[in-house]
Amino acid sequence: MPQYLRTRTALFLCSLCLLAATVHAQATAADRPNVLFISVDDLRPELGCYGNEEIKTPHFDAFSKRATTFTQAYCQAAVCAPSRASVMTGLRPDSTRVWDLRGNFRQNLPDVVTLPQHFHKHGYHTVSMGKIFHNHMPDRVSFDEPDLRPAKYMTAELIDREPESFYHDDALNAELVRIRKRRLEKNPNAYADGWAYGRSTESFDAPDSEFYDGAQTDLAIQTLGRLKEKKQPFFLALGYYRPHLPFVAPTKYWELYDRDQLSMASNPFLPKNSPVMAMNSAYELKGCYDLEHVKHPSVAKLTEQEARLLKHGYYASVSFVDACLGKLLKGLTEHGLDKNTIIVVWGDHGWKLGEHGSWCKQTNYDIDLRVPLLVHVPGQTSSGACRAIVELVDLYPTLCDAAGIAIPDNMEGTSFLPLLSDPELNWKSAAFSQFHRSPRVTPDGGRYMGLSMVTSRYHYVQWRDWNHVTGVAGDLVAVELYDQQVDPSENTNIAGLDKHQPLVTKLSQQLHRGWQFAMPVE
Structure with missing residues (x-):
């Protein structure tokens, strides 16, 4: 030839x-199965399915009956930007170099392939709406259809507005617009594009669809109907804004609770022997007009009436999101998509409701690091609670594993898919998190990085001098140790007791070895 x-x-x-x-x-x-990826901002494990008998969350609880509910799931940093960057890249904060709210992983790692980008490469149509990445720095290149919004929020005056700051009080909204204008005139690069909070709470008697999370639930259901007609699987990411401050929710969810009967935090005080850089007090509350008297970094000084109002607002907001979740999952079923869709519901970090004399997040305490995580995979035959230690950084490889696509080589978490079949498997020996303190908020003007490790019994934290330019942690300045078996609320730091020094040495060595040596043994 x-x-x-x-x-x-x-x-x-x-x-x-x-x-x-x-x-x-x-x-x-x-x-391949579809993926419904649901994040809930500032949601701590404060749900009926996590043992809270006071809060009203029937739809979370119903979903937990066909999902695996992880009771020992941890974020990698207890604040939005670094936690979400870690989830969406499968990398830890020291790799993304996102340690605070201003950090931008795409600037630090221009070519990193995010979770939805990886699914797109494997034939998925990817869509996002709501808060997936940190809201004022969305990564639009990650999705085929990025940042979808309900139509009524697409007007010129609302398109660049932070949905967290929407109120129904027109006078308050107008005032916030004026504040934003002044901020941007003073600093064109103002944080959060200049938006501010108004009041800490608002109850308004209107249908759910008159609130942002309700409206985007309706949009998500409409989008599901459109996506099911495509000849390819979808990855739909939906980020709920509540229960983030301000606590704005329909009146009917406020009416589910008697404010005077709500149980308040049993430990409204700093942990005994806690180092000065460990507590953040109530950083976000200062942005609310009605709580301007809250000073930082001292322990938050709220009246009982103010504290009850905040807890009432948090619970009402959670119940509102619960109703949105129920409507969304019902829509998934009505579209005939429930049998072939992976469903993940996760909170980006915990939140304090007066514990340790503080509010909000931004510490290394368990109350801020432990998150709700519920996962359902088509064909899953087992459900219920799983007590194995898992981390949010594990979500990227787990979803790849569940969808039958290749797991990237650079992952810094591990797939916990086997736990959905056997929740009693011997799994990770520890979860690793971190949080930094800047001179702006530390009483002594120091800059520190707190390195946290949670094992099956102990929570160990090292505070080190930290160079925010190089990202290198230096000299050890303080240590925390909590025995969660006898002190689950972490009220006493026992690191300084002589009898615990062998344990401190052992845990220090384990922390130094790092997350690579805590992975489950195959």
Whole structure:
């Protein structure tokens, strides 16, 4: 056979192979499960399915009956931007170099492939709405359809507005617009694009769809109807804004609770022997007009009436999101998508409701680091609570594993998919988190990084001098140790007791070895 015929024949056969591979890949992608990826901002494990008998969360609780409910799930940093960057890249804060609210992983790692980008590469159509990345710095390149909003929020005056700051009081909204204008005139790069909070709470008697999270639930259900017509699986990310401050929710959810009967924090005081850099007090409350007297970094000084109002607002906001979740999952079923959709519901970090004399997040305490995480995979035969230690950084590889697509080599978490079949497996020995303190908020003007490690019994934290430019932690300045078996609320730091020094040494060595040596043994 002449050379040119051999070449043409080879090219033809090669084309057939490529075509066959493409058809196979398309068929494989079409058969893969969809992903419904639901984040809830500032949601701590304060749900009925986590043992709280006071809060009203019937839809979370119903979903938990067909999902695995992880009771020992931990975020990598107890504040939005670093936690979400870690989830969406599968990398830890020291790798993304996002340690605070201003950090931007895309500037630090321009070519990093996020979770939805990776699913797109494997045949998925990816869509986002609500708060997935930190809201004022969304990563639009991650999605085929980024940052969808309900139509009524797409007007010129609302398109650049932070949904967290929406009130129904028109006078208050107008005042916030004026504040923003003044901030931007003073500093064009003002944090959160200049938006501010008004009041800490608002109850308004209107349908759920008149509130942002209710409206975007309706949009998500409409989008599901559109996505099911595509000949490819979808990855739909929906980020709920509540229960983030301000606590704005329909009146009917406020009416579920008697404010005077709500149980308040049993430990409204700093942990005994706590180092000065460990507590943040109530950073976010200062942004609310009605709580301007709250000073930082001292312990938050709220009256009982103010504290009850905040807890009431938090609970009402959680119940509102619970209703949104129930409506969304009902819509998924009505569209016939429930049998072939992975569903993940997660909170980005915990939140204090007066514990340790403080509010909000931004510490290394368990109350801020432990998060709700519920996962359902099609065909899952077991459900219920799983007490194994898992981390939010594990979500990226877990979803890849569940969808049958390749797990990237650079992951700094591990797939916990086996736990959905056998929740009693011997799993990770520890979870690793961190939080930094800047001179702006520390009483002594120091800059520190708190390195946290939670084992099956102990919570160990090292505070070190920290260089925010290089990201290098230096000299050890303080240590915390909590025995969660006898002190689950972490009220006493026992690191300084002589009898615990062998344990402190052992845990220090384990922390130094790092997360790589805490992975489950295959």
